[in-house]
Amino acid sequence: MKLESNATPATATVTGSRKDRMRKRRKRNAFVRFVRRLFIALCLIGTAAAVWAFFTPSGTQFRYLVADTLITTQHRHWAKYVIGEEELKRRVEAYNHRFEEMGQEEDLHEIAPVPEVEHKELVEIKPVSGNGYKGYLMIVNDPTKIRIVVPNRVGMGEKVSSMVSRTGAIAGVNAGGFADPEWKGNGFKPIGLVIANGKIYYNGLGSKKKVQIVGIDRNGKMVAGNYTLDEMEEMGVKEAVSFSPRIIVNGKGLVKNADDGWGIAPRTVMGQREDGAIMFLVIDGRQTHSVGANLYDCQQVMLDNGAVIAANLDGGSSTVLVKDNEIVNSPASKYGERYLPTAFLVFDDPDAVDVPNIWEGLDPSKIDPGKKIKR
Template sequence: MNPESSLPSRSSVRRGETGKKRKSSPARKPSKKKPKRKRSGFFRTVARLLMVMIVLAGLCEIWMFFTPSGNRVLYLMADTLITTQHRHWAKYLIGQAELDRRVAAYQRQFEEMGEEKDTHTITLPPETGDADAAEQEEEKPKPLIEIEQISGKGYRGYVLTVNDPTKIRLGVPGKRGKGEKVSSMVARTGAVAGVNGGGFADPNWKGNGFKPIGVVISQGKLYYNGIGSKKSTQIVGIDKQGKMIAGKYTLNELKELGIQEAVTFQPRMIVNGKGQIKSQKEGWGIAPRSAMGQREDGAILFVIIDGRQPGYSTGASLYDVQQVMLEHGAVIAANLDGGSSTVLVTEGGEIVNKPSSEYGERYLPTAFLVFEHPEQADIPNIWEGLRPEDIDPGKK
């Protein structure tokens, strides 16, 4: 017997005993799995990017630390950090020892820049009544203030020209215990313009703006003395005739000079018509800046430069500010408290520039204010009877 004859035929298997077709079970759908190739390709791309970044970082480090041009950029970055509230970050670029050495070197340089005797003279325009009728018809009187927009590599700002230096007074806060915004000082006193003045104790960059550094002199009177009677300090101010005074002086020397308005700050950048900062390398980083200068005709120049705002204005070095002053005819110029304190205000308290402080306009102890009638300005001494050691600069 053929063994194959006992096996069911294909048709019987398909139809079964009744001869009916069996329903075939539906085919299983293959599960969707992410191709391994795509996943491994993604990781390879990420790995390549990381490798490129590591290589670029290594090349950048080699460039910054081992080439002259890279070194310049490295120290520019460090100097920029030194002028901010994050000074300690500079140690990650140049080390703590180099940071300390650099700060000390700048301090010595600034002191030396204030030593040379200033011999500049000014020729104020004659009073209206002193000129004859013909001259008065030919020459139109200059406005008290003029504002000019300026810009340079990476910065934008303003030059405020005060054509009569005798119309400037040093403003101080209206109440004890806390500084005052310059916009508030201008509006409160009726000034036509105002610029931030001298430095102040500022613990953790959150100070109340009430404790000045050094001295404050307003209307010929010593309002605040933080240096004693014998020590000298770097001051920026104006004497009774409208001549700008800047440099290192004792209180007795300032009295002999007939100082009228003054704050402590440094460095003096221009003396006897000569710039003291020789190059960008000595410019002390990039930051918002404020400075005061004077032309031979007596006009006072305030340079206000915004900073720390990428896309608008990164800031300027002291060398940049010095060059702006020289281009505008300054024969003497000195730095004022800049950074987040930098502000230019016009009549009514309108802020002209863009201050960089994340907390808004800062509370300050002093500001140079311009008045049409300065003899009418009411600026009382809010520090009278207070000792510097009794003032808490961090108290809110």
């Protein structure tokens, strides 16, 4: 005898719907439990991270590293969320004071006379790398072949690659700093002083009697430190820009350790060996292939390569190295090269180079560094 089921199609449908609802409810409850557990886990991790960051020596060290790194970027104000606004002000003041101190010691280094016959290439470039950074060291074997070059158009800076191409230079790097409101400056208003071919091209010192400079004297000896205009004239400074700090003097490093290295960033550093060769260190940063370096890293690279004096130049998004009309490194700016007021360029015949003073007759106090220029 054949037995027939009591369930009608409608009853089976209702039963199936109930099972679907129960299945969905179980999934929803499981998801809610997962989210709740994840939230609790994140809270525990966040609490543990906060305890580590604010109540342990290693955590405090990490917070200051992050803050110092932010200070070197266009998001300097973010550092207050890491160490507090008052501590940020204190930190910046402490660095400024320390940088001033690092420029005070008398520089006693001497260089060998440039030989009349030199079999080395005028410019050599070699890659350098370290923990988290990559870059290049450009060696200029005759320091007297280096000149400061400035833009050729009133109202805006110029890319280093453009300066190299325009003047027929062999190579070049970015040099001094400039007023850069909200990191949108036109690159035309230098900070401090610009000296080219022994003449003052730009004087934005105001009432300041001393200024930190980085440059070269008439004999090719590198000059870096805190000096007055009279002292610079007596020293025979020929090419110079304002920037700091000096990180090596008389063959010894002035940056004590990585904690005093002013954060991680793209860097440009200038140094000199006893044989007179000038070295430009360019470190990429804020990129996957190279996060950047602190000043202690740069100091050690320069010492390892024989520097007896070295000083920091403008870095960050300005850092660039150009050789044979090609950009060698990878600038950090998302727009590529920045427009800058000064560059150290290398020439076969620097005396034949004409560098007009683009700031002649201008009042530094009336130059608008944030004026938008069509490019």
